[in-house]
Amino acid sequence: MIKTMKTTMMILLAFALIVGLSKPAYATTSINEKLGVPILVLGGNLSDAQKKEVRELLHVNDDQAVEEYTITGEDAAKYINGNPEARMFSSAKIVREEEGTGLTINIETPDNITEVTSEMYANALLTAGVENATVDVASPVKVSGHSALTGIYKAYDVQGVELDKERMELANEELGVATDLAKKDGLSQEKVSELLTEIKKDIAEQNPATKEEVEQIVQEQLSNLNISLSEADRQMLVDLFNKMRDLNIDFDKVKNQLEDLTNTIKDKADELGLDEGFWNKVANFFSEFFQALSNFFKGLFN
Structure with a gap:
């Protein structure tokens, strides 16, 4: 009898759990x-x-x-x-x-x-x-x-x-x-976002007074991130950030948010394997692959 009651209780509990899980849960949020x-x-x-x-x-x-x-x-x-x-x-x-x-x-x-x-x-x-x-x-x-x-x-x-x-x-x-x-070839969305964020952080720190100083910041970040752009694309960036300078946008005010954004971008890049080491490994793999292929064919004809 006791065994039967235990079995019945277990079935009822399991049924209740299944019913509870099957109902959609909607979060109720109070109005701010x-x-x-x-x-x-x-x-x-x-x-x-x-x-x-x-x-x-x-x-x-x-x-x-x-x-x-x-x-x-x-x-x-x-x-x-x-x-x-x-x-x-x-x-x-x-x-x-x-x-x-x-x-x-x-x-x-x-x-x-x-x-x-x-x-x-x-x-x-x-x-x-x-x-x-x-x-x-x-x-x-x-x-x-x-x-x-x-x-x-x-x-x-x-x-x-x-x-x-x-x-x-x-x-x-x-x-x-x-x-x-x-x-553009060789530029991921994450890399572009990182570039824009780092330039803004430099603008917040250095407060450039001239277009030439903006151009220097842009070039430094392109070098730091190993990004190669055409002269037209580089100038497009310089013009964009010089407009921000002209509008006196205070990025120092949102420096913490820029830092958070940088960390988010880097975390995402790491998850996707977009770090420089990853691409070096890819390049090395294909270099070694084609070298091995070349040696193979040389061996066939020698």
């Missing part, structure tokens, strides 16, 4: 009355079905827990002098955080955001003046990811946080430079 509810900005060209999918991707389960807006080409024209006819698909959820928290960027659909990495978003947002926020980005279709930046700016605007338009435009230009450089 100081900083406001999260803002959801959806690409204006999404269908209703795609909007529903994006809400799920961005973990928006309660329509009352967020403020929701749509971004269009007209917003791109307003915030970054973009094309008013642009089609917008990438979307974002923005949660403002307490001072000193820093920036956290999560790309929920990395396969569909094809050109912009979380580090590129973070770098551009720091340039634009966005700090202390958690930003989730998603798209149900393959896109470059640029329109999400416009959505983030709109989110701050509707919350009454005024961002400098020149800085927003410059941040968009920076994002364009980053994605262009990442398409």
